[in-house]
Amino acid sequence: MASEVDVPDHLKCPISLQIMSDPVILSSGHTFDRSSIQRWLDAGHRTCPITKLPLSQHSSLIPNHALRSLISNYAPINPLNHSHPHTLISTLTSLSSSPISKLDALRLLTRLSHADSLFRRRLSDSPALLPALLSCLHDASSPALRHRVLSLLLHLSLDDDTKVGLVAEGVLSRIVALLSAPSDCRAVAATLLTSLAVAATLLTSLAVLHVNKATIGAFPRAIHALVSLIREGRPRESKEAATALFALCSFPDNRSRAVECGAVPALLRSADSGLERSVEVIGVLAKCKEGREQMVRFGECVKILARVLRNGSSSGVQYALMALYSLCYHSEESVLESLKNGVLEICEGLLQDDNAKVKMNSSCLIQLLRQHPLAELR
Secondary structure (H helix, E strand, O other): OOHHOOOOOOEOOOOOOOOOEEEEEOOOOOOOHHHHHHHHHOOOOOOOOOOOOOOOOOOOOOOEEHHHHHHOOOOOHHHHOOOHHHHHHHHHHHOOOHHHHHHHHHHHHHHHHOOOOHHHHHHOOOOOHHHHHHHHHOOOOOHHHHHHHHHHHHHHHOOOOHHHHHOOHHHHHHHHHHHHHHOHHHHHHHHHHHHHOOOOOOOHHHHHHHHHHHHHOOOOOOHHHHHHHHHHOOHHHHHHHHHHHHHHHHOOHHHHHHHHHHHHHHHHHHOOOHHHHHHHHHHOOOOHHHHHHHHHOOHHHHHHHHHHHHHHHHHHHHHHHHHHHHHHOOOOHHHHHHHOOOHHHHHHHOOOOOOOOHHHHHHHHHHHHHHOHHHHOO
């Protein structure tokens, strides 16, 4: 078997020293595995691990697609690439296996499933796999083990057939438990929920996605756990939770569930703090009556959305416009608040935006606001 030292250094993360599965570029220009550098940043570090130089205040992580392509094409000589994964699964279930050997087995399973679709399918089809992974997730003594299991499940969820199996075979209860408990796994758990609810390819069956979204949404405390993470989590955790909630709320029945769990005030507060992903969820929740009522009741909803129109990205502006149109169409109070906060003037400026959807939504909102008598006095 090829050992880790056979892997070229440029394919390894400088932090974990393991082959990267999701390489991203830091503002310093150096590449790291996303999970490793995110843990570095979440721990409060504001310097590059290599250069030790300070990072910008809003340092973003840019996917390194070229390196990711090299990694996916890299296939060291390894007899396990073409064998059944039973040996590695046995390591996870054996009472004599040490935590380190289990971590090594999970690391190799993840690496092979990422590089070899045939191996990933064999792994998914193994009836012993999920019981072994659930057993590792139950092991509260090893956060690293749980993190590795979630990373492997994330890779497996790239196959549509596996998405349904994971939701149906008891994985949800452990994911929700991890979302609700203090741990370093909450962001990855939220990302896994997103993966189970969204299309892996353009050929993904809508029926598969609807079944998963309905099942996850109806699962006890699943949406509640995401809302709590948006409200109380660290920045990355809140962002991943909002992303998962956005995916789930594309299924209409889940919107009222999210509102019942207190999503609207949590999302508006996080949006006011700069998390634009929350604005996207607000845009979706504004489609339901319960969501709009909560937004009006919140008081500063229109003011927050107006601020997004002034300073947000194209995506944030687009969803803020959608939410404001829904609110103003159904509520005169929202029309008055929009006029008071200068939404009409902002939208007139957005008619010059390069984004076609932003221009179209701005035009629709302008027409709606101009129908109010107070608009003529401005």
